[in-house]
Each structure stands twice: as structure tokens, then as C-alpha cells.
Amino acid sequence: MRESQSARVARTKTIIQKLKRYYPEAHCALHHHGPLQLLMATILSAQCTDERVNKVTPELFARFPTAVNFAQASLTEIERIIHSTGFFRSKAKSLKGAGQVIVEKFAGEVPRTVEELTSLPGVGRKTANVVLGNAFGLAHGIVVDTHVKRLAFRLGLTRQKTPELVERDLLKLVPKADWIQFSHWLIFHGRQVCKARRPICEKCPLEGLCPH
Secondary structure: OOOOHHHHHHHHHHHHHHHHHHOOOOOOOOOOOOHHHHHHHHHHOOOOOHHHHHHHHHHHHHHOOOHHHHHHOOHHHHHHHHHHHOOHHHHHHHHHHHHHHHHHHOOOOOOOOHHHHOOOOOOOHHHHHHHHHHHOOOOOOOOOOHHHHHHHHHOOOOOOOOHHHHHHHHHHHOOHHHHHHHHHHHHHHHHHOOOOOOOOHHHOOOOOOOOO
16 A cells, blocks of 8 residues: 555654664764865765765865865865875866855855855755755755665655655655754664665664565
8 A cells, every 4th residue: 555645754753763763973974174174075975985085085174274275276286185086087176166166256155055055066955955954054955865865765755766856755754853864864874774785674773664
């Protein structure tokens, strides 16, 4: 029998309660101090693990501590530092370009709206949601990365395949007060239990709530 929307909302609430108890330490895995560092780290995280990003950002942020520094940076030097994150040439252009736009249009400060953030090179809605939620505490959406997308589908919270449509479905189910943390809970769960290839279902706190 197809699950009704009200039943799915109720099940989502129970899922959130369990994840909240199971992962009280869930947080943004990208190491950062302040909005600019989080923005740049999130740009680097495309097609790359957070662990790898965290290995290159200490040198990157020491060399370029401000938006002005990124704007004036040599692409060659940025590329050298971030080389191991993959797609380093396009990412270097995005980092430098984002610094330039922040300096020229936003007085050197990371903007605080989805529209303004997504006007920066290399920044899509996911990155904007990461920055707004984790740097500013602003719940404008739900971050949908590969873990969130995969688990939302497995848990029967969406049938959609694109991040934008998955987010649209989740926004109807998850209370706004939990929008920021919801992705962290799913990411922690996806890494520790509900793994892509071999989920450890016998240890899953969501047993009985997951259709898979």
C-alpha cells in the first residue's frame, strides 16, 4: 500500500528522533573557522571527500586568509595547494573568482542569502545551504549531498533522483527547526551504518522505519 503523506511525515519525525539520539555529535565535517573558510572548503568538496579537503585547507587558509587574498592569488599557487582534491584547475578558478566577487560586490564579506551565494563562481544551492546553515545558523534549505540523496531514497522519503527534487520532498517532511542538522544526521548514519555497498542493517537504529 502506498504510504500517505501524513504517514510519511509521522515516520520522518520518528526517524529524526532516533537519529538525534544516535548521533548527538553530528556536525559539519569540513574543518573551518568562519564563513569564508567554510565556503572555500565546500567548493573544494565537490567530487572529493571531506577528509581529503581537510588535508589541504590548513595550507590554503594560511596562505589566503581573506577574500582579498583569494582575489589577488595566483591560480598556479592555488592549483598547487589543492591539486589532490581533483578538478583542481576549475576549482582554483572558482576559489579565486569567488574571492573577487565577494570583494567587488559584497565588501569582502560572505553574503547571507541563497541568491547572492549562488551568484559566486562554483557555488550551487547545496554549497549555499552548507554555508548559510553552518556558518550563519540560517535554515534556508536542506543540504543534499550523495549520502543524503542515497539515504533519503532508501528510507522512502523521496522517489526523486536529482538533489533539487530530493530537497523539495525533504522540505515537506522535515520540520524547519531540524533542516540544518538533518543532513548531518544522515551523513553520519550513511558513513557509519547505512553504507552504500554494504549497509549494516542489523545495527541500524532505524529498523522498522526503513522500507529497505
